Amino acid sequence: MMKDITRAISNRLYTLLHRHRFAHCGKGSHIGWTAMKLKGLKYISVGDHTYISPGVQLTAWDSHNGNHFKPSIIIGNCCSIRNNTHITAINSITIGDNLLTGTNVLITDNSHGQSTREHMSLPFNQRPLYSKGPVVIGKNVWLGNNVCVMPGVTIGDGAIIGANSVVTHDVPAYSVAAGIPARVIKQL
DSSP states (O other), X not given: OHHHHHHHHHHHHXXXXXXXXXXXXXXXXXXXXXXXXXXXXXXXXXXXXXXXOTTOEEEXXXXXXXXXXXXXXXXXXXXXXXXXXXEEESSEEEEOTTOEEOSSOEEESOEESOSSHHHHTSOGGGXXXXXXOOEEEOTTOEEOTTOEEOTTOEEOTTOEEXXXXXXXXXXXXXXXXXXXXXXXXXXX
């Protein structure tokens, strides 16, 4: 009981500490004590009643190795972003209302360079950040543990992505996808 009260107070204080740094942080939203990394919060909007668990990385990169970007991350209302999730953008990530993630989820619109000899011969931190396109995740989506959502992907409303899946292509609304790469295994 005391542990829960202490955790709740810590989360509220941690949220108050960072709230003003976000482009928008909605009513009743909380960031769990403590995030692993928060960068570019002025490009990140969080809706109402969303909970971002401890260990999360939220990164919006406006520059890297001399290149400049216009990142945007929009997280909807009533989302539950679980422990150790990493959401990173140089382009655009839009997440609809009521997203539920498992733990250790990656949502990215970028990578360190392209798969060319020129880029691959560089150390990863010297490779230019590159985006294949924005990521759009619809409303009422469930991403299982260890899911990776890759650049240029749209996941439709109500979709379920099975644990340990890598989403490299669009997933239609009201379908279940799983695997590496994720394939639709059921559609309603």
